Amino acid sequence: MTAVLPAAPGSHALPDAETVYRPDRPLDLPGILGLLGRGPFDPTTQWDLGGMWRTWRTPLGAATLRIHRPASDGSIPAAAWGPGAAWAIEALPGLLGHGDDWSGLDVSSHPLLRGSLHRNPGLRLSRTGLLLEALLPAIVEQRVTSLEAYRSWARLLRWYGEPAPGPGPTELRVVPTIEQWRGIPSWDWHRAGVDPRRARAAQAVLAVAPSLERAVAQAGSLDAASIALRTIPGVGQWTTAETLQRSHAHPDLVSVGDYHLAHYVGEALIGRRVDDDGMLELLEPWAGHRQRVVRLILASGFRFERRGPRLAVQDHRWH
Known part of the structure; x- marks a missing residue:
């Protein structure tokens, strides 16, 4: 109540x-x-x-x-x-x-997935219903290290976010309005560590944000919502997946193009690394539930050994 x-x-x-x-x-x-x-x-x-x-x-x-x-x-x-x-x-x-x-998810054929589902019966996909709040940070996270993206997002919100209402921690911020996002000058995107390509993608989204939100809300299916998102320059398969997983609890979209995910899924399911095509092939038996399977792998406790080169942390700010 x-x-x-x-x-x-x-x-x-x-x-x-x-x-x-x-x-x-x-x-x-x-x-x-x-x-x-x-x-x-x-x-x-x-x-x-x-x-x-x-x-x-x-x-x-x-x-x-x-x-x-x-x-x-x-x-x-x-x-x-x-x-x-x-x-x-x-x-x-x-x-x-x-x-x-x-x-409808049957993982009984795979010991790791079966065990993870048994140990994590309270796992569900969260649905925020807020498209822009999932889409903009996903754009900031494109093709950079997580640490770099997290720092950029935090800087933008510290500079332009609204102090949170209520009695919560004083450092809490609310993301800017669409108008406030649009008003961020190019040099502050740069100063926050967001390179021009990602900044242009964010601005392309902001230019059509209300109509994009309506198009996604009126889409007859999550697949149609995915197509609507990908009409925006700079919003591709990975960004769409990262967005709809959060805003709409999309149960099947997988973050193809992620630097580590395919390797992680491959090692967890068959004991060796695979590329994106190999990951999708491995997940095909659970079509319709592929994001749920990924979440079970992440919750399983399986330890992924990062043997490849690490992405270098870049600094896109002026010195």
């Missing part, structure tokens, strides 16, 4: 909306929500012993969402602050994997 509460005058401690979510089975919060934060520096996301803080730029405005760790009965309290608080609370079930149906 969701309750929308009036804030006390001059107080930010009282939630603007709150709920207690009662899933039909225990959920693995870190496993479900861990993919949403963009690295250890992301000012939209913070974990602590009590749970997770997450900020959103909802259709109704900024929101801070506090998701508590499950109680002993499996229920999950949550509270939200800001103009978008009610929207954030309404979106909570999807965020925690409601509607993500794993019942």
